[in-house]
Amino acid sequence: MKKLPAVTLSVLLVNTLFACNNNQSQQTDISISPVGMKKTGSISERFLAYNVEMVEVTGGRFWAPYKEGKAPSGDERYEYRPPIDLTNARLQKMAAGLAPSYVRFSGTWANATYFANTDTPPSQPPSGFDAILTRQQWQDAVNFAQIADAEIVLSLATSAGARDANGHWQADNATQLLEFTDSLGATIAGLEFANEPNMIGLTQPPENYSPSDYHRDYSHFYDWIKQSSPTTLVMGPGAVEMGEPMRTMAYHLGPDTFQPEELLSADTPKPDIFSFHYYGASSQRCHIPIIGSQPEDAFELDWLASIDDGINKSTKLRDRFAPNAPLWISESGETACGGNPWATTFDDTYRFVDQLARSAQQGVQVFMHNTLAASDYALLDEHDFTPRPNYWAAWVWRNLMGTAVLNPGIKGANIYAHCHRNITGAVTVLAVNIQKDKTRIINVDAGGTLYTLTAAETGSHQAAVNGIDLTLGEGDSFPELKGKPFSAGQIELEPVSVNFMVFEEAGNPSCG
Incomplete structure (x- = not known):
């Protein structure tokens, strides 16, 4: 400094x-x-970080734009997008404007992405995978992170293609990705086993997959990464916390779920970083008004303060299963499902800066915003990478806010x-x-x-x-x-x- x-x-x-x-x-x-x-705590120098969805890197079906302010329904909520150009000079410069930072390549799509460790990748993903990450795409991602002074955070594939005949997770493809990263002169700073494993159905597990099955696979993952890359920090459990009533409804009406506390036990290895995600509500794309938010909520204190409960729950779990582990929010944005239309405007800046501050005050050491440049909750316009209001707020924070938290x-x-x-x-x-x-x-x-x-x-x-x-x-x-x-x-x-x-x-x- x-x-x-x-x-x-x-x-x-x-x-x-x-x-x-x-x-x-x-x-x-x-x-x-x-x-x-008086000083009460501290945050990482890389506190204000960001996500680049794995589906952005590979190309694929992500959240479709709103049409005249209205969300498409059903499968039309998704739209194919080509791979993001991580060599774009403006994108690199905007990311560097928030340095030093972390960049997390992850998201739901990462749960079923295959790394093609060859110069001639297949045209279709192998059985048990939904997408292909090529060598060139990953090399561009690594180069982007180096230019932006952003250390890499990642989650791995957990779908059927990453499992043996008994449904047990195997590290073969992950090892190839790790070794290729090493050959590029780079390292993985932090690694989550899966993206949002409490929404276990979205990780594409075997049939009748139980918490004890998850403990077995997570323990295997932990032992593998500690042996293969001792400097890489194990992040977990990576559960998503949500505002009410979305939280309750997700556990009753959503895909197969585990409670966050079911992801760890007294017998599973303790993560180096206790990570979790937070979304206060769902965007209009998810079509259940009761779990969504409205434009006027941007000016309500309860909306700004909604993150407190998620931090409190996660802090208690951390203290129970991994005492003294740093607390990281490894994904958060205006709302889930790509954000609302007004997430692109200054109306969301009040929530954004307030939740940064609340998180730091309550012991969160890293806050990863979702996303850098995809969909409505992005810091940058997804077409030309022009800064949105939340990017400018992040840039001002980056220039003025230090790592020591005071009372x-x-x-x-x-x-x-x-x-x-x-x-x-x-x-x-x-x-x-x-x-x-x-x-x-x-x-x-x-x-x-x-x-x-x-x-x-x-x-x-x-x-x-x-x-x-x-x-x-x-x-x-x-x-x-x-x-x-x-x-x-x-x-x-x-x-x-x-x-x-x-x-x-x-x-x-x-x-x-």
Whole structure:
């Protein structure tokens, strides 16, 4: 970490205000004093990470675009897309703009993807697999990760093609992928056995597959990777946590399922990283309104706070089965099934930054956003890789938020604190005001620099900082991040705004 002469602390203040019809009381004033905030934890330097779906790498049927704002039904929810061009200069540059990071190549489609370890891959996948990952595709993926300074995270195939005649998982094809990765001078930083194994039906297991069968296969996977690649971290269980009522309905109406706690036992090896996924609701593509969300939810505190329950459940499981293992969210997005139409707009930025902050405060050390550049929940437009509002919010976070998490000394106001990423000492305050017609007053005891993210209107695809649109320059250069100075006293936050306040001279001893 580069240390500059000024002493700074980054405090993340996410002051999430209630919608006008909310009956709960509001605080009209909040006072913060950054100098005395104590360190409570830390996040990885690669905290803000992202997913590239395996189906993007191989090409295949992924979530179809909305048509005039409406989701296709049935099998038309999916549409073939060619492999993503991981050699695209803009895509590489946008990914590097969030470095250092992790890139996770996974997703449901990875559960049945065959690695063709030959220069002449077959035209169709072998029996028991649904897709083919070629050498060239994987080499492009590895090169992309190296250019983007993103360490690789992966999950493996668990379908019938990866099993023997008894239905037991075998490491043959995974070994070939590992050895080819090594031949490229690369390593796998983290490895999950399967994608979302609590949705066990989606892993394509043998008939009558039980939790004890899963324990056997997971233990075999664990022993194999520890022997084959000792530096690779085993991530697990990788279960998906969901907001209610989607969680309850998924276990009763969805494919064959295991409860997350059934994926581990006292006898199974403990993962190095305790990983889980989180989705607060399902997008319109899944066609069950009760488990979905509506555009107005973007301005509701309960929607922003829904992740807390998933983190709490996963933390308790971690403490039970893998005490002291780092907690990672290895996949999350606006909603499952590709995201809602408004996930592409600034309306989702309030949730995005708030959940980053909540996760860091509650002990999550890595947060992998789904996806980088596919479907509506992506950080980048999937056609030309132009940044969407959530990308710009991630870019600002990357520039201002450090790894040390602090106690802001205030409860019940959605205030979070971090040391600054680059400057030794003191405060960045991110204050999210989701009220559409009311400002918010923050009392501060020191001066600093304010960066206010806004959009011109609800549903806008354009983000601005202090009224200046964030756009790429010549050669896809990043804009200058310009703040405006403020003095000790009162700061007035605009309605529907995301505000980072940097206190360059706080001198917080926890950030030395």
